[in-house]
Amino acid sequence: MSDIKTSDYKTLNKEKPIVIAHRGASGLYPEHTIKAYETAIEQGADFIEPDLVMTSDGVLIISHDSYLSATTNIADHPEFADRKTSRETPLGVQEDWWVDDFTLEEIKTLKARQAFKGRSKAHDDIYDIVTFEEIMDLAIHHANKGRIVGLHIEAKWPNYFASIGHDMVDPLLNGIEKKQLQKLGIPVFIQCFEPSFLNKVSQKSDLPLIQNIAIEKTAKPMGWDIKIEDTTTTGLGIYKELVLNSDGSTSDYVARAHAAGLVVHVYTLRDDAVMEGYSSVEDELIALFNAGVDGVWADFPATALKVRDAL
Template structure:
């Protein structure tokens, strides 16, 4: 069992506030998260902002802005056609005129009361929020679609590293992890920063940059050894862990294991932890997280940081004062 798994607030406390907003990140810090997670995408003028996807119609009120109606378009992102409005077609100043909204209103109707209250935050604003906390709080940024953005002249890596350097967080002991589903992106970052890197992987699929045949191949002992050449750990989809040796194999390769994503709604929970109330009903999230902590993971991503903090407290003795 890991000595004290870290709690990573997935897009902030996104189970209780619209994701990737300062509202969600602030609540996550209040709930005891060790890290807050911004997914990073660029603006037209090269700034980094926090959105789960560069297509923003599901997380902002952009569709209600007639001045931006003509910017609705269709693009191919990582091989899939997507229609909507994209951050790379807006300057930061233009994005700041939009307001965030709940992405999953059917599952999280209570969050809709916060619609319209928050802007799209920049990476600098998120770093400042973390630094203002009364205890040590870090950030865990994900570079979204890095090969796509490089292909349109908006590479993420140099800007991200520069922002971390400005914050004094470009060193091995900084409270930062950088994560990506792609491989070449992380290998490039390996030569640019000493911040630890995390290779994300899903139960199905493959890196969009074509560097590996599948995420499953990366999860083999041989694949994990390859990852250890450039990363400090893996972020596997949690479905990849039960009844497998992935945690042990990763640890044998010298890698940390930070699975994603733990959510309270029945729709997301493993069947054993669901409760009555339909897909939006809340089941036994703390118990599910405790089960995974028992598998020996080194951290967890959760939309409900308080549940992860509670599960950790019940599963792992608090460190003794020196």
């Protein structure tokens, strides 16, 4: 591992950067499962990251995708065979099973699967799909035991869900209020790629918001080509290639964001997917922390914590 600079933290607030368990400890267990989240909490993650989508009966559940084939065993359920349909997506027409075509009761008959090639499939078909309420209850359970872990919540495709009558804003904020997360000292960020959703949230809540930045091929067609100077949220969630250069150097992106008063959280650090110019994920993390990032999303949070805590 390269030498880590031991000077003051270069984060916006000069505090220790946070480690966000990306979909839980998703490098080890199927993403967004209780097992993945529990493992991340045991490892010491500062935040866990639930992605929100909605069922046909308007329940917030945890899934990175609005389709179900990649992360569940739905293809093995013959009773749902005729529910597979084609939709136009930002990446073209896709045939799949879509979460908003299923009730929560139906979703609860499915089991989670590891979505990434090369990762262990030993834990497939064991764990349930999780609701947002269950994730909040998990954080509350640990808070009551003296272990505070924050929620870094991402709303996925909220404009689409609003267009079919399932606006996420009130269910999300009402759920947080009902569970009294803030009174329990559980920190919360709300993140999204869609600026209009974050604007709606800001009109009803003072929770810190993170405007996610998409990769260029997605950002331009979706109208998400967002500049630092135009950002009014607490901070930005950016992909690591905006900071890490393929020659091993780093850009001035974090410094520019900090100059605008914005925190910078970076996605996604993966032990098994290291970008060109870096020999290991540890070297990626060192470069990011030395650049002053305020937080990182990691599939293997234990690795990110080990590097961060050596600062």
